[in-house]
Amino acid sequence: MLTETLGPVLVANRGEIARRIIRTVKRMGLRAIAVHSEADADLPFVREADEAVLIGPANPAQSYLDAGKVLEAARATGARAVHPGYGFLAENAAFARAVVEAGLVWIGPAPEAIDRMGDKINARNLMEDAGVPVAAGTREPVTDLELAQKAALDIGYPVMVKTAGGGGGIGMSVAHDEEALAKAYEQAARAAARFAAAAAEGGEGDALAGPAILLERYIERARHVEVQILGLPDGTVVALGERDCSVQRRHQKVVEESPSPGITPELRERMLAAAVRAGEAVGYLGAGTVECLVDADKQDFVFLEMNTRLQVEHPVTELVTGLDLVELQLRVAAGEQPEVRPEVRGHAFEFRVYAEDPKRFFPGPGKITAWTEPAGEGVRVDSGYEEGNTVTPFYDPLMAKLCVHGETRGQALERAREAIAGFTVEGPKNNLPFCAELLDEAEFASGDYDTGLVGRMRGGRA
Amino acid sequence: MAEVRAEMVANVWKVVVKEGDTVSDGDTLVILESMKMEIPVITEDDGVVRQLKVNEGDVIQEGDLIAVIE
Known part of the structure; x- marks a missing residue:
């Protein structure tokens, strides 16, 4: 099948990721269809899609998580493919199956691969059997x-x-x-x-x-490092470098970077090879992520879990490889065999701009009264909101992803500093002050940090 | 008498106590949910729950009264 025959593509998600997927779908000359809840009617992703379908009230169980309503929207709009984004139905094998049974193209791995990786116990056992180290x-x-x-x-x-x-x-x-x-x-x-x-x-x-x-x-001084993989129609799996996601609060990522400053070239090579083995062991198709924990002192790693979807932090990989992962997902789903020879150039960061207070990281939704995004060389902002929108309590607190690229880690950090200072958000609480604080933290600046960093910055309260 | 108010917009996910219950400092009164996070609302006083102003499923705004402890 050719990629041109994939459209219209229905994007079964919301906020920044729906907007980001719609951008690539349209650039590829395909029609993009959004689905949205009542609470999201005014968000940019709804307007930027070629067509948008209201599928239910704010409660995600009655809208974004309702497989029946999403499929009905696909049928009503003549969609031929479904991109699930991340979260919601993205790792729901039953939904993936229903999409395929409805005669549509599922932009993701086979439902069986989702099943096998969705259960963390299963995944762990499968990886161990495939020779991937586990804790x-x-x-x-x-x-x-x-x-x-x-x-x-x-x-x-x-x-x-x-x-x-x-x-x-x-x-x-x-x-x-x-x-x-x-x-x-x-x-x-x-x-x-x-x-x-x-x-x-x-x-x-x-x-x-x-x-x-x-x-x-539990590994005490661990880094969270993950490998981006891409499974191709001929059964081969390519590793597209790693991302370091060790800046976390409540076990959720806040900042990611690539390459990881905490692993040696030798360890990187072993991790990338293991990720390819992991992907091949489940017959993986499309974009996926193999998450690992790295023991920073021993320079060793164990498998944590596999995410069978596009990852929030995928722009970090896009910035250092120059690839468009959504485009690759679409082409692979259409049965194409893209030639991918990943070469990592420079250094990239992603800062997640959350609607939360910068001290305790408690949610702070609200109406956005001012919103100005930074711009400049090496700066990319993937946002889900604009001035006048309301960030509601129904969904996750991610408002935007501020991404920067530089020739070196130092240059990327300098660009990050300027970009954070140039990002204005008024109304909801936001963690931009935390991002600025992080840049001044010696541990983070040196690159020698681990998943306990934010907790130490907050006296063990995060 | 102490008033317990909401610190943020949230859904009331679970009501843990009922009017008339005796509570002490640190006890959870209700559990809110906002942006996929559970946020326990805790009393900082010892006493009896005189009023409980929220029900499970309610959406409450910052500053809304949740409970009165006496």
């Missing part, structure tokens, strides 16, 4: 506290407790002893129950059901 942890779902306590003793404290389904750091926490484990277990179980309830409400209870919990050995 000591549970191979079977942990379903009660007593089992969790036994497993933690086997693995050795500290342990990371997380749900087998779900993502985005929700329900994840570290336990240093048995008492903390009880709390961590309860939190994970509650998150698991919520994922299951949300899935059931969205009409696909099978995908995330079950209170399956996973325990893994």
